[in-house]
Amino acid sequence: MSMVLQTNGLTKKFGKQTAVNNVSMNIKKGDIYGLIGKNGAGKTTIMKMICGLIKSSSGEMELFESSNLDKGRRRIGCIIEQPALYPSMTAKQNLIYYSKLIGVADYSNVDKILNLVGLKNTGKKKADNFSLGMKQRLSIAISLLGNPDFLILDEPINGLDPAGIKQIRELILKLNRDYGITVLISSHILGELSKITTKYGVINKGVLVDEFEALDLEERCRSCIKIETDDSEKAAYVLKNKVKSTDFKVFDHGRICVYDCLDKCAEINKKLVQNDIAVSFIGVTGEDLEAYFVKMMGGDSND
Structure with missing residues (x-):
C-alpha cells in the first residue's frame, strides 16, 4: 500500500x-x-x-x-480552523470565487461538487443564512475544488x-x-x-x-480476564484443556488475556493454583472507548 x-x-x-x-x-x-x-x-x-x-x-x-x-x-484539500466563507454570496458563488483564487478557470465542476455535499438546491440563499452544518459542508466543497x-x-x-x-x-x-x-x-x-x-x-x-x-x-x-502468572506456557495449557477456553492470548512477562469464560474468573484461578501455577494477578478488565482515549491523552479530559 x-x-x-x-x-x-x-x-x-x-x-x-x-x-x-x-x-x-x-x-x-x-x-x-x-x-x-x-x-x-x-x-x-x-x-x-x-x-x-x-x-x-x-x-x-x-x-x-x-x-x-x-x-x-x-x-491536498484542507479545512484548518474556521474556514472563511463569504456571507453575502450563495454556495455556488463561493465555489466560483474560490475556483478563481486557485486558478481554476473551468467552473463546470461546481454543480457536481455542490450536489456531492448536499447543497445543490440552496439556490439564491446566502451563506450567511446557512446552518452551521451547511457551512461546514460548503467548506468541504471548497476544499474539493482542486480534486x-x-x-x-x-x-x-x-x-x-x-x-x-x-x-x-x-x-x-x-x-x-x-x-x-x-x-x-x-x-x-x-x-x-x-x-x-x-x-x-x-x-x-x-x-x-x-x-x-x-x-x-x-x-x-475488549473485556477480558487478565492473568499474571509465573508460567504462561503452563497456564495456557490449563486454560485450553482444563477450563476449555478457546479465545485467549499470551503476552510477554507471564501476561494472559482470556476473552471468553468471563464468568469463570474464580474457576480459572482455582484451576491454575491446583496445577501449581502462581497467580500474582487475576481479574476482569476492559475500558470503553472514551475512557481509553482519555487515559492516553493524559488523564482528566478537561483542558
Whole structure:
C-alpha cells in the first residue's frame, strides 16, 4: 500500500515553547486517520505544517512518497480552523470565487461538487443564512475544488447537532469510499470518530503517544480476564484443556488475556493454583472507548 503522508521527527517550536515534539506519522492511501488530542495538544499545528501554512522547526516530511512538498500539496484539500466563507454570496458563488483564487478557470465542476455535499438546491440563499452544518459542508466543497487525493479536516463536526454530524460523517465516508480520497481528521467527539476511522494517532502535549489501526482499538478495549502468572506456557495449557477456553492470548512477562469464560474468573484461578501455577494477578478488565482515549491523552479530559 502506497503512503500518502510520512513524517519523521516533525517538530515545531514557538519561541521557547514546543508545540509539536518529534512526531512521526504514517498515513496510507485509503486511510481515514483520526488525530485525537485535547485542545492545545498540537493537532492543528501538525495539520498546518502538512499543508505548508507554517514551517516546521525540524524533522522531515514526505507527501505521496516524495520529498517534493510543493508538488504534493497541490493534491491536498484542507479545512484548518474556521474556514472563511463569504456571507453575502450563495454556495455556488463561493465555489466560483474560490475556483478563481486557485486558478481554476473551468467552473463546470461546481454543480457536481455542490450536489456531492448536499447543497445543490440552496439556490439564491446566502451563506450567511446557512446552518452551521451547511457551512461546514460548503467548506468541504471548497476544499474539493482542486480534486484532491488527500483531505485534511480540522474539527469538522465541532459544534454540530446530531443531524449535522451524521451528514458530515456520511459525506466523509462517501469521499473515501467512492472517490478514493485519503482523509486526516481531528475531533473531540470520540464516538463519532470510531464510526469512520481506520487508523488513529493520539497526541498529548505535542507528542504522538501512539498510532494504531482501528481493529487494534477493538482488541485494546475488549473485556477480558487478565492473568499474571509465573508460567504462561503452563497456564495456557490449563486454560485450553482444563477450563476449555478457546479465545485467549499470551503476552510477554507471564501476561494472559482470556476473552471468553468471563464468568469463570474464580474457576480459572482455582484451576491454575491446583496445577501449581502462581497467580500474582487475576481479574476482569476492559475500558470503553472514551475512557481509553482519555487515559492516553493524559488523564482528566478537561483542558
